[in-house]
Amino acid sequence: MTLLPVWTEHIKYLVGIFAILNPLGAIPIYLSLMADRRPEEMYRTAFKASVAVAVILTLAVWGGDALLSFFGIGIPAFRIAGGLLVLIIAIAMFDARTSQAKHTDAEQAEAEVKNDIAVVPLAIPLLAGPGAISLTIVDAHQVISLTDKLAFSLGICGVATIVWVVLRLAEPIGARLGTGGLNIATRVMGLILASMAVQFMADGLLELFPGLSH
Numbered sequence: 001m002t003l004l005p006v007w008t009e010h011i012k013y014l015v016g017i018f019a020i021l022n023p024l025g026a027i028p029i030y031l032s033l034m035a036d037r038r039p040e041e042m043y044r045t046a047f048k049a050s051v052a053v054a055v056i057l058t059l060a061v062w063g064g065d066a067l068l069s070f071f072g073i074g075i076p077a078f079r080i081a082g083g084l085l086v087l088i089i090a091i092a093m094f095d096a097r098t099s100q101a102k103h104t105d106a107e108q109a110e111a112e113v114k115n116d117i118a119v120v121p122l123a124i125p126l127l128a129g130p131g132a133i134s135l136t137i138v139d140a141h142q143v144i145s146l147t148d149k150l151a152f153s154l155g156i157c158g159v160a161t162i163v164w165v166v167l168r169l170a171e172p173i174g175a176r177l178g179t180g181g182l183n184i185a186t187r188v189m190g191l192i193l194a195s196m197a198v199q200f201m202a203d204g205l206l207e208l209f210p211g212l213s214h
Helices: 003-021 023-033 039-070 075-094 105-111 118-127 130-141 146-168 170-208
Strands: none
Touching (some): 003 023, 003 170, 023 118, 023 146, 023 170, 039 118, 039 146, 075 170
């Protein structure tokens, strides 16, 4: 396999991960949770959340296969289940809302009385929730060599850096784009995710039932 196709695949995976993290869609929730906080505290929270996202997804890259093996779950079945979860999240994004699979009303209420929301609920489950973890595990399964896994992990750290930049600039971005702009961005990312989810489920079904290809 040549270098270009490998990096093309990595970029495709990372775009999907960024789409499901959807930091632009998280801006309204982030700003509401950080209301009346000092700018320094907001910046510190954004940094801690982005680091937590990088750690969570990197652990999924390196430990995902072992976790599935421990529970006796095959990748085809996990593709279908993960694709279904991602599709549910994508459908919620079409409506420009946060899926209950990522962030529930109870978690929102709990977060409003917490002093530190960087890891829970901001990093997980709002950003790196079950859908993002599932997507990362499925993508990481396609990355075979140690070098490629390291490159993929570095790419995830790059995505987490973009998340930090978005949260760090949440106030000016929210003011510039407004509700309409943020909703449009969320719907576009939802479309990308929906397409990937359907492909995941189709690939999983073909692996479980090879006869479907005839």
